Amino acid sequence: TKNCDLGAKRSNFYCFIKERKEQRNVICACMTPTRNLGHDEFPGTRFTESSKYGNLSKEVKYENDSDVLIECRNVYKSFGEKHILRGVSFKIRHGEAVGIIGPSGTGKSTILKIIAGLLAPDKGAVYIRGKKRSGLIGDDEISGLRIGLVFQSAALFDSLTVRENVGFLLYENSSMSDDQISQLVTEQLAAVGLKGVEERLPSELSGGMKKRVALARSIICDITKESIEPEVLLYDEPTAGLDPIASTVVEDLIRSVHAKAEDALGKPGKIASYVVVTHQHSTIRRAVDRLLFLHEGKIVWQGMTDEFTTSTNPIVQQFASGSLDGPIRY
Numbered sequence: 001t002k003n004c005d006l007g008a009k010r011s012n013f014y015c016f017i018k019e020r021k022e023q024r025n026v027i028c029a030c031m032t033p034t035r036n037l038g039h040d041e042f043p044g045t046r047f048t049e050s051s052k053y054g055n056l057s058k059e060v061k062y063e064n065d066s067d068v069l070i071e072c073r074n075v076y077k078s079f080g081e082k083h084i085l086r087g088v089s090f091k092i093r094h095g096e097a098v099g100i101i102g103p104s105g106t107g108k109s110t111i112l113k114i115i116a117g118l119l120a121p122d123k124g125a126v127y128i129r130g131k132k133r134s135g136l137i138g139d140d141e142i143s144g145l146r147i148g149l150v151f152q153s154a155a156l157f158d159s160l161t162v163r164e165n166v167g168f169l170l171y172e173n174s175s176m177s178d179d180q181i182s183q184l185v186t187e188q189l190a191a192v193g194l195k196g197v198e199e200r201l202p203s204e205l206s207g208g209m210k211k212r213v214a215l216a217r218s219i220i221c222d223i224t225k226e227s228i229e230p231e232v233l234l235y236d237e238p239t240a241g242l243d244p245i246a247s248t249v250v251e252d253l254i255r256s257v258h259a260k261a262e263d264a265l266g267k268p269g270k271i272a273s274y275v276v277v278t279h280q281h282s283t284i285r286r287a288v289d290r291l292l293f294l295h296e297g298k299i300v301w302q303g304m305t306d307e308f309t310t311s312t313n314p315i316v317q318q319f320a321s322g323s324l325d326g327p328i329r330y
């Protein structure tokens with residue numbers, strides 16, 4: 001593939017992009033704003049208790065909702081007879097780094113897809129900056145908040161080079177020249193610690209490198225636009241299948257592209273908030289600040305990361321210890 005005629009390849013590339021229009025929306029989607037937001041300070045918090053697990057579940061209450069970017073309100077989702085989500089409610093605020101944890105098959109990936117607009121809830125709604133989303137993501141819902149979904153598998157296009165994968169949205173959507181896109185791709189790759197891999201195919205990368213390429217693809221944006229919307233990134237098990245050191249690299253990268261941190265080039269990160277679905281304790285400890293525990297279709301516990309290991313909630317204790325004894329049954 002690398003040696004084929006560039007023109008033909010580029011032409012195939014655009015055909016490919018056209019065919020993959022649905023998938024483009026998977027990578028990054030845009031929605032309409034209702035409020036003017038943009039600070040990193042958190043309002044004061046207090047805790048209230050509520051759930052069928054008695055006084056062991058915490059719900060964080062904030063003084064106001066002016067910094068809420070995404071809200072899931074009473075979301076239900078079934079697949080046939082399987083009732084997966086049964087009234088899931090939570091908010092993602094500007095500046096937050098949130099983890100969603102819970103047993104396998106409880107609907108963590110499903111909730112990310114609903115937030116990203118790839119699946120519609122059966123009941124309940126997703127609010128983007130206070131505005132109820134009417135349907136799935138569409139091309140006409142552009143401006144205000146970008147939502148990127150980084151798949152567990154990295155979901156790179158096998159027949160495209162790293163450069164084409166990372167620049168995918170810009171080749172299709174922006175008025176940037178090829179040279180500009182190329183330069184930006186190189187910069188974004190450097191921001192996730194990758195150099196000299198632009199012309200490689202995904203099959204020539206390790207699992208960890210693929211995840212980093214997927215991350216570069218999710219943070220790239222059209223720099224010629226006058227205003228660039230804040231972005232929320234959704235990571236679906238970003239460290240699954242990686243060795244402990246490669247996991248640490250990815251966890252630090254996730255932190256580094258956050259607006260509160262600096263990327264590998266020392267520039268402030270661009271991601272306003274992010275949500276990570278994970279099973280890995282290292283990712284919970286290193287990459288997120290607040291946790292939501294999904295079980296039996298609902299958020300049954302939420303708290304700060306440091307409360308995860310000290311919680312007396314039997315579900316959290318069982319999950320943290322990996323014990324077979326407890327309320328979670330397989």
Ligand SMILES: Nc1ncnc2c1ncn2[C@@H]1O[C@H](COP(=O)(O)OP(=O)(O)OP(=O)(O)O)[C@@H](O)[C@H]1O
Nearest residue numbers: 079080082084102103104105106107108109110111
């Ligand atoms: N498109 C679909 N059609 C039918 N069933 C689905 C679909 N998507 C998900 N499911 C089912 O919904 C349940 C929840 O799936 P989901 O992938 O959201 O769980 P999860 O909590 O992310 O699991 P894991 O931790 O194992 O990745 C599973 O039983 C899955 O088989």
